[in-house]
Amino acid sequence: MRRYGPAALLLLTGGAVLRITLFGDLYLRYVQAGLRPYLIVSGVALVLLGVVTAILCHHTPSPHEDAHDKDTHDEGDDGFAGHEGHSHGPAGPRVAWLLTLPALALLLFPPPALGSYSAGREAAQRAAQGVGTFPALPAGNPVELTVAGFSSRAIYDSGRSLKGRTVRLTGFVTHGDDGTWYVTRLLVTCCAADATTGKVEIRDADDDALPADTWVTVTGTWRPKGTLGSDAAWPPVLDAATVTRVKQPADPYEKP
Known part of the structure; x- marks a missing residue:
C-alpha cells in the first residue's frame, strides 16, 4: 500500500480544499471571496491528479516486485541471489508526508478565523x-x-x-x-x-x-x-x- 501514498496525499489535500470551498464559506477565514473559483479549480486538479496517480501505481510493478525479478535473473548456479537485487527504490520524498497533518486539519477541524491574539x-x-x-x-x-x-x-x-x-x-x-x-x-x-x-x-x-x-x-x-x-x-x-x-x-x- 506504500506506493499508493502519493495518490492518497493528493486526494486528501484536494478533498480538503474542496470541502472548505464547495460546502460552505469556511474558505473566507483564509482568503478573499474572489479567490474561490481558483481554489475550486485547484482542488479538482489535485483530486484528478490523485486518481491518475493511483491508476498508474496500480499498473506499475512495485519496487519489491522489481527486486524479486532481478533476484531471480541474477541467481547463480549456487542458488544465491546477487546482493544488488535487495535494493528498494524510494516511494517519494518523505518530507511530502508533512502535508498530511495540515490537510487532515483542514478536512476535519478547520482552524478558526484570526482573532484577538x-x-x-x-x-x-x-x-x-x-x-x-x-x-x-x-x-x-x-x-x-x-x-x-x-x-x-x-x-x-x-x-x-x-x-x-x-x-x-x-x-x-x-x-x-x-x-x-x-x-x-x-x-x-x-x-x-x-x-x-x-x-x-x-x-x-x-x-x-x-x-x-x-x-x-x-x-x-x-x-x-x-x-x-x-x-x-x-x-x-x-x-x-x-x-x-x-x-x-x-x-x-x-x-x-
Missing part, C-alpha cells in the same frame, strides 16, 4: 494617507460603517463628517492593558497572511466585561480625540449607546 500582535499601523476631506456619509442614522472606514474618517477627515452622526460598527472584542476595550476587525487584502488590524475604543458601554473574541455590534457617536493625522488621534473613540452580541459573520474580515 493576531490583533494583539499587530502593531498600531495606519495607512500612509494625508489629512483631507472625505465623501459625505449617507443620510439617516445610524450609519453602518466598517471599523477601517470609521477609523479613517476619525483620524484624517478635515471635514469632520462623523460629527453629530450616529454610527454602527461590528467587530470582535479585544482588551487593552489599562482596562479599555475595542471593537476590532482585521483588514485582508488577499489572504489571512497579510491581515492588518483596525480597532475603535469603546467608552460608556454598560457591559465592560465582554470576553475577548466576542462579536458585537456597537451603536454610538464619535468622540473627537487628538490632532487630525497625529498619533494622539489613534485609536479613535466611540461613545456607545448600545452594545449587542452577534454571531461571527461568514466573512469575518474587512476588505480595503
Whole structure:
C-alpha cells in the first residue's frame, strides 16, 4: 500500500480544499471571496491528479516486485541471489508526508478565523494617507460603517463628517492593558497572511466585561480625540449607546 501514498496525499489535500470551498464559506477565514473559483479549480486538479496517480501505481510493478525479478535473473548456479537485487527504490520524498497533518486539519477541524491574539500582535499601523476631506456619509442614522472606514474618517477627515452622526460598527472584542476595550476587525487584502488590524475604543458601554473574541455590534457617536493625522488621534473613540452580541459573520474580515 506504500506506493499508493502519493495518490492518497493528493486526494486528501484536494478533498480538503474542496470541502472548505464547495460546502460552505469556511474558505473566507483564509482568503478573499474572489479567490474561490481558483481554489475550486485547484482542488479538482489535485483530486484528478490523485486518481491518475493511483491508476498508474496500480499498473506499475512495485519496487519489491522489481527486486524479486532481478533476484531471480541474477541467481547463480549456487542458488544465491546477487546482493544488488535487495535494493528498494524510494516511494517519494518523505518530507511530502508533512502535508498530511495540515490537510487532515483542514478536512476535519478547520482552524478558526484570526482573532484577538493576531490583533494583539499587530502593531498600531495606519495607512500612509494625508489629512483631507472625505465623501459625505449617507443620510439617516445610524450609519453602518466598517471599523477601517470609521477609523479613517476619525483620524484624517478635515471635514469632520462623523460629527453629530450616529454610527454602527461590528467587530470582535479585544482588551487593552489599562482596562479599555475595542471593537476590532482585521483588514485582508488577499489572504489571512497579510491581515492588518483596525480597532475603535469603546467608552460608556454598560457591559465592560465582554470576553475577548466576542462579536458585537456597537451603536454610538464619535468622540473627537487628538490632532487630525497625529498619533494622539489613534485609536479613535466611540461613545456607545448600545452594545449587542452577534454571531461571527461568514466573512469575518474587512476588505480595503
